[in-house]
Amino acid sequence: MSKQGKGTLVVIGGAEDREHKCLILKKFVALSGGEEGSVVVVTAASADHQATGDLYLSLFRELGVGDVSVLHVDSRQDACAQAAEETLEKATGIFFTGGDQLRLTSTLGGTRVDQALHKAYRRGAIIAGTSAGASAMSETMIVDGEETEAPRKNTVQMAPGLGLLRGVVVDQHFAQRGRLGRLLAAVAQYPYVLGVGIDEDTAIIVSAEGTFEVVGSQTVTVIDGKQIRETNVSVTAPQEPLALTNVLLHVLPAGYKFDIKNRHPLPMNNRHL
Numbered sequence: 001m002s003k004q005g006k007g008t009l010v011v012i013g014g015a016e017d018r019e020h021k022c023l024i025l026k027k028f029v030a031l032s033g034g035e036e037g038s039v040v041v042v043t044a045a046s047a048d049h050q051a052t053g054d055l056y057l058s059l060f061r062e063l064g065v066g067d068v069s070v071l072h073v074d075s076r077q078d079a080c081a082q083a084a085e086e087t088l089e090k091a092t093g094i095f096f097t098g099g100d101q102l103r104l105t106s107t108l109g110g111t112r113v114d115q116a117l118h119k120a121y122r123r124g125a126i127i128a129g130t131s132a133g134a135s136a137m138s139e140t141m142i143v144d145g146e147e148t149e150a151p152r153k154n155t156v157q158m159a160p161g162l163g164l165l166r167g168v169v170v171d172q173h174f175a176q177r178g179r180l181g182r183l184l185a186a187v188a189q190y191p192y193v194l195g196v197g198i199d200e201d202t203a204i205i206v207s208a209e210g211t212f213e214v215v216g217s218q219t220v221t222v223i224d225g226k227q228i229r230e231t232n233v234s235v236t237a238p239q240e241p242l243a244l245t246n247v248l249l250h251v252l253p254a255g256y257k258f259d260i261k262n263r264h265p266l267p268m269n270n271r272h273l
């Protein structure tokens with residue numbers, strides 16, 4: 001579940017609607033305070049910092065954010081700068097763009113920006129990430145893996161994430177890129193974590209108490225491997241298919257909620273997040 005704190009996480013599966021209803025982005029803006037909010041866009045995951053930053057700067061201004069700025073972090077030196085830390089200190093909302101999650105974590109890990117991010121979350125800021133920014137939210141993240149393949153030991157590569165979300169490993173662009181096999185492989189290796197696959201234009205909004213709600217146009221797939229009875233993950237060769245029995249799977253569209261700590265969906269009539 002999420003670390004102890006007052007903040008909220010908005011974890012987006014990528015390709016969120018930016019032209020029509022903009023449901024997910026509007027939700028992030030509202031949670032961040034709207035006209036009274038202060039949003040910082042962090043482009044550390046992106047290969048083209050300027051273009052990505054300009055895109056979201058324009059979007060959030062159009063959606064009514066009172067104060068929006070872009071934090072370009074091209075290197076660990078940038079991430080250790082006092083000015084970068086101070087930029088996050090006033091933020092009510094922090095938005096991580098897509099790109100490469102390993103670029104994001106290797107640039108920020110252990111720096112002033114990393115520390116300021118966790119401090120912002122503890123004081124109640126809204127932390128959002130799309131695509132690579134979504135994968136990086138968890139303690140252990142997927143950085144690469146074979147798509148549209150049956151689960152095998154070598155179909156997924158893992159690395160430490162930002163550590164904002166405990167007990168969960170996130171995959172994004174999930175149904176659109178056929179990533180069920182690699183998320184199953186991740187859960188086989190780390191059965192104590194929940195696998196959460198988020199489709200494009202879909203997000204989970206995670207409360208500090210450890211429940212999430214699905215928003216957006218597609219679905220979220222939750223894979224629970226805690227009750228796995230049999231697996232060959234420790235003895236199989238890298239190219240051999242994995243065996244997994246008694247894996248629990250949930251598919252949740254918008255409006256559904258899930259209790260991460262107790263590992264079960266919440267009734268639809270339970271509207272308290």
